[in-house]
Amino acid sequence: MAKLSGTVQMKQVGESNNIALFILDRPEKSNAYHNAMLHQFAEHLAAAVTNPSIRAGVVTGAGEKVFCSGADISSLANKSYNDGLNLLSRQLFDNWANTPWPTVAAIQGPAIAGGLELALACDFRICSASSWFSLPEIDLGLIPAAGGIRRLTKIVNEARAKAMILFGQKVDSATALEWGLVSQISDHVLEDAIHLAEAAARRNPLAIRLAKMALQSVNTSLGDASIEAVSQALLYQSQTQAE
Numbered sequence: 588m589a590k591l592s593g594t595v596q597m598k599q600v601g602e603s604n605n606i607a608l609f610i611l612d613r614p615e616k617s618n619a620y621h622n623a624m625l626h627q628f629a630e631h632l633a634a635a636v637t638n639p640s641i642r643a644g645v646v647t648g649a650g651e652k653v654f655c656s657g658a659d660i661s662s663l664a665n666k667s668y669n670d671g672l673n674l675l676s677r678q679l680f681d682n683w684a685n686t687p688w689p690t691v692a693a694i695q696g697p698a699i700a701g702g703l704e705l706a707l708a709c710d711f712r713i714c715s716a717s718s719w720f721s722l723p724e725i726d727l728g729l730i731p732a733a734g735g736i737r738r739l740t741k742i743v744n745e746a747r748a749k750a751m752i753l754f755g756q757k758v759d760s761a762t763a764l765e766w767g768l769v770s771q772i773s774d775h776v777l778e779d780a781i782h783l784a785e786a787a788a789r790r791n792p793l794a795i796r797l798a799k800m801a802l803q804s805v806n807t808s809l810g811d812a813s814i815e816a817v818s819q820a821l822l823y824q825s826q827t828q829a830e
Contacts, residue, residue: 591659592616595624597631605642606784607635614650619659620701625675629682636686642788644686645780646705647693654694654718655702663727671820676701676733684708684734685803687796689787693780694718694769704731707738710799712769713780720758720768722751729822743768 593613600608609631611618620628635641648654658676683690683705692698692706694714699721706712706720722731722739730736731752740748743766750756763769773779787795 591621591623591662593619593621593624595620595627595631597635599641600645601781601785601788603642603785603788605640605788606781607631607638607641607644608781609644609646610649611647611655612649614648614652616659617653617656617699618648618650618702619656620676621659621662622675625679629675629679632679632682632686641688642792643688643784644683644690645693645777645784646683646690646709647777647780648695648702651695653696653702654692654698654714655705656697657700657702657704660727663729666823668820668824671732671823672817674732676704680705680708680734684738687799688792689784689795689799691780691784693777695776697721700724700731701733701735704733704735704738707742708734711771711783713771713773713776713783714760714763714769715774715776716760716772718760718763718769718772720751720763721755723755725752726755728825739768742766 593616596610596612598608600606609628611620611624613619613624635644689711690709692709692712694706694712696715696717697719698706700723703720703722722735724731736752739751747766751758758766758768760769760772764772771779
């Protein structure tokens with residue numbers, strides 16, 4: 588089998604070089620990720636979390652046309668029950684959400700499926716006017732199992748989450764801003780995201796970490812991730828049996 592294209596890069600940016608910039612670099616495939624890219628992301632994230640100079644994180648997609656279109660469709664073939672229980676993207680996005688420092692999604696163009704789930708795991712989302720948002724997993728016989736259901740419901744409310752997940756509603760940038768799905772629309776998405784991360788990085792790091800922990804503890808349900816895992820595992824299993 589030919590090796591799939593695409594990497595995840597991490598570089599330190601900002602005036603004080605203390606912002607970890609993660610780049611999904613597969614623009615020819617709308618920055619769709621596969622397992623090797625998720626593993627790369629996880630390795631870079633582990634290094635960043637243990638690096639005392641890092642004070643904030645930004646994630647973006649290469650090419651400026653698409654933030655991320657989610658998992659590569661070809662990588663979804665022949666997934667097993669255990670793959671659903673131990674979904675790599677769920678583990679990674681949960682780890683990203685739990686970083687000790689603030690994170691910003693710099694969304695240029697659409698954020699679809701797992702791409703939106705990654706953005707939802709960020710503390711702040713900035714998008715371009717051309718951005719739009721969608722969770723089409725049900726069309727593939729799956730669900731948004733990498734945190735999309737958990738996080739979207741808390742961010743935009745249950746009715747709006749149902750419109751996107753159950754009824755397939757696509758949300759444009761203006762609606763996303765109105766709903767609180769994003770906090771800012773910008774003509775200079777990445778530049779503004781880095782400036783915002785720099786502002787957070789100048790604040791007291793211990794207070795930031797404790798405040799983030801306190802914010803995450805609000806309305807936390809420990810069962811949500813388990814429901815995601817079992818549901819996706821059963822759906823993977825049903826697709827395997829149908830073949």
